[in-house]
Amino acid sequence: MAAPQVSAPAHGLRHVRARHTKNFTILRNQLLQRPGSAVTIGVAAYLLSLPEGTPVSVERLARHFAEGTIRIRRALNELEAEGYLVRCRERAGDGTVRTRYVVHHRPGTASDTHVVPAPRPRTRPRPLSAPAANLPAPSPAPGPQAEPAPEPEPTSDQAAAVLLGLRARDPRLCLSERETRELGPAVDDWLRRGVTPSQIARTLTAGLPQPLTHRPVRLLAYRLREYLPPRATAHPADDPSPALPPPLRTCAGCHNVAFRSHTETHCRTCRPEAPLPTAPAG
Known part of the structure; x- marks a missing residue:
C-alpha cells in the first residue's frame, strides 16, 4: 500500500486518501451524495x-x-424507484418461485430480469391399440341443463320519468339508459307502496355528498334499497272508511228529547208500545 496522501484545505473536510488494491468497491458519487x-x-x-x-x-x-424490516423495505423501495435495484420473480426447477435481486451499478442499464418458467417433464404419448383407435369417442353423459337466467323486470314509464327527472334537481344525476333500466324496478316498488314521485325524488336527491367522485347509480341504488318504506296495511273491513254514527234526531212526539237513530222518529218515552202477540184460535 502506498503512503497515504493528505490534502489539507484551508477550512472544511479533510481527506486522508489511500490506494486500494483488493477488497474494495467503486461507488458513484451520485449514489453516495444523494x-x-x-x-x-x-x-x-x-x-x-x-x-x-x-x-x-x-x-x-x-x-x-x-x-x-420496515426501514429496510423502505430503502429497497427507494433504490428500486431510482433504478439501482430490480426485484423479479424467478421460478426454480422444483416449481418454487423466489425473488431475485439485481443491483445496477449505474441506473438505467439493461438486465435479464424475467421469470424463468420451470421445465416441463417430458411424457411419452401412449400408443393406441388397433381396436380402440377405430372406436368412436364416447358421447358425454347428459347433465342437468342450466336454467335460463331470469329476464330483468321491465321499468314502467312513471318510474323512468322519476329517474330522468332527477337531473333537473341535480345535474350530476344524469343517468344513462342502462342505469335507468337497472334502477327502474326499485322505483316501481316505491310507487306500489304509495309513495309519490316527488317524495321519491326528494329522498334520492337530499344531502348528496360534495363532490360526487363516481357514477351516482350505486348511491341511488343504496338509497332505494335502504330507505324503502313499509307496505301500507289494508283495513280489515271491506269498506276502508270507518262507519259513521247514526244521525241526531229530535223526538217527533215531545219535541224535547234528542237521540240518535237510523229509523226511529220518537224517543223511548213517546214510542207506542208494541201489541202483545195473541194466541191463534183453536
Whole structure:
C-alpha cells in the first residue's frame, strides 16, 4: 500500500486518501451524495459490495443492519424507484418461485430480469391399440341443463320519468339508459307502496355528498334499497272508511228529547208500545 496522501484545505473536510488494491468497491458519487435517508445509501453500498450469487432478502438485511424490516423495505423501495435495484420473480426447477435481486451499478442499464418458467417433464404419448383407435369417442353423459337466467323486470314509464327527472334537481344525476333500466324496478316498488314521485325524488336527491367522485347509480341504488318504506296495511273491513254514527234526531212526539237513530222518529218515552202477540184460535 502506498503512503497515504493528505490534502489539507484551508477550512472544511479533510481527506486522508489511500490506494486500494483488493477488497474494495467503486461507488458513484451520485449514489453516495444523494439526499434523503442514510439507510438507503448504506443498503445500496452493502448490496453493491456483495459478490455474485449471495442470497439476499429483507430478513437477511435486517439481521446484518441495526434497522428493522420496515426501514429496510423502505430503502429497497427507494433504490428500486431510482433504478439501482430490480426485484423479479424467478421460478426454480422444483416449481418454487423466489425473488431475485439485481443491483445496477449505474441506473438505467439493461438486465435479464424475467421469470424463468420451470421445465416441463417430458411424457411419452401412449400408443393406441388397433381396436380402440377405430372406436368412436364416447358421447358425454347428459347433465342437468342450466336454467335460463331470469329476464330483468321491465321499468314502467312513471318510474323512468322519476329517474330522468332527477337531473333537473341535480345535474350530476344524469343517468344513462342502462342505469335507468337497472334502477327502474326499485322505483316501481316505491310507487306500489304509495309513495309519490316527488317524495321519491326528494329522498334520492337530499344531502348528496360534495363532490360526487363516481357514477351516482350505486348511491341511488343504496338509497332505494335502504330507505324503502313499509307496505301500507289494508283495513280489515271491506269498506276502508270507518262507519259513521247514526244521525241526531229530535223526538217527533215531545219535541224535547234528542237521540240518535237510523229509523226511529220518537224517543223511548213517546214510542207506542208494541201489541202483545195473541194466541191463534183453536
